[in-house]
Amino acid sequence: MRLTKVMQETHSTLDDALQVVLVRTTHPGNIGAAARAMKTMGLHKLTLVEPNGFPSAEATSRASGADDVLAAANVCETLDQALSEATLVMGTSARLRSIPMPQLNPRQAIARAQQELTGGGRVALLFGQERSGLTNDEIGRCHALINIPSNPDYSSLNLGAAVQVICYEWAMCGGGKARPAEPKSEQDEIPATADMMEGFYQHLEQTLLAIEFLDPKQPVALMQRLRRLYGRARPTKSEIDILRGILAKTLKGSSNGQR
């Protein structure tokens, strides 16, 4: 029995480790359209963060046969919950942002995702609210942004259409048919999960406050910059252990110093 279980896991496809995350979606119909778009391209892991009205008849109607994707959707109260297992997070953005973060087109982004998945990681693709897109805080959780190329005078893709384009690139790359992840042998090589990264960021903020580097009244902007920097580095689990070791030593020195 045990053997059977292991074999099943070994045969699971990459698309089990790729989730589409819709953040604060306003119109239930768009959730249905996204589910349909995913299923046509062989994807099925849908996560909804604070959806406005779900489940709903409109979502089911627009899903048009992809109601299994809706029924299995993971509904979360916070983005952190949604991303807890993700090792690579990429967010879609209608416009180029002047922030130091890789900005990929959908084809490049899917190539990057496949690389991550074949390495044993888990990927989350984020889609923000229809009108306003992802907030700066949500972008702070991303390792890269995805820009769908568009008409500079009219770049407002429908949410379902944006999901369709990204998932189409997945299918074009052979998506679900690609090889399953091979388990990594070395502890070192496993990328840190979003949970670990959050633990590190909290530890970092606490330390920077203790050494009086951060202004307690305005910690946000600087922490966002540091999140982007470390997000780009994509630390492994053991690197996070090293960084937290440094923080622990720094904190200890700081309290010894009785400042």
Place this chain on the structure above:
Amino acid sequence: MRLTKVMQETHSTLDDALQVVLVRTTHPGNIGAAARAMKTMGLHKLTLVEPNGFPSAEATSRASGADDVLAAANVCETLDQALSEATLVMGTSARLRSIPMPQLNPRQAIARAQQELTGGGRVALLFGQERSGLTNDEIGRCHALINIPSNPDYSSLNLGAAVQVICYEWAMCGGGKARPAEPKSEQDEIPATADMMEGFYQHLEQTLLAIEFLDPKQPVALMQRLRRLYGRARPTKSEIDILRGILAKTLKGSSNGQR
């Protein structure tokens, strides 16, 4: 004045000669979604053959700002009228057909379209009725079929989503006015030079020795790991300033502590 006019025409883009043709569309909302999909990707020539209910409020609502594309749509009674000027006709098909005709994926089809357009031709992309697709007679008008790769168990793309995917490939090929993503050139975004990185690493090593995190006898292995981590992040100049600010504060706290 005449010369100016001619010059403008000469400078018109290829997308003036690329038309999207929706044949016997059943749901007016899908016509609106198609118009929106086209406009986001820089296309605007829409032809409707025997639409069911057009114009309609639902089409305008789903077009969401692309109502100019709807207003300029060419409504025809027959497919022959719609195709009268086309030199290359390609029809979308959800499934591969066993007919002797080139069957291209969207990327190949758009490459073929661009070749035709740069040679002075005019291209029509056909999309059949939602439920039944293109009839054999309509396929008979085509020079090639376009297959959007999809889940063999669930290949039913929404009409607007299918239009979005094809038009996306147009934009990806540099189609209309869409441009590839280029990073901004702000001060923030300038990557740190190797000199700056070396200065940072020396500062880091000095600090880690001061807080007794690094073993003075064997600092090399850990420093190499940290170099790899920060090297992957490719910090900007201003990010290096932030990191060195943190190190300076840490060093100061450490010497205050008189350890």
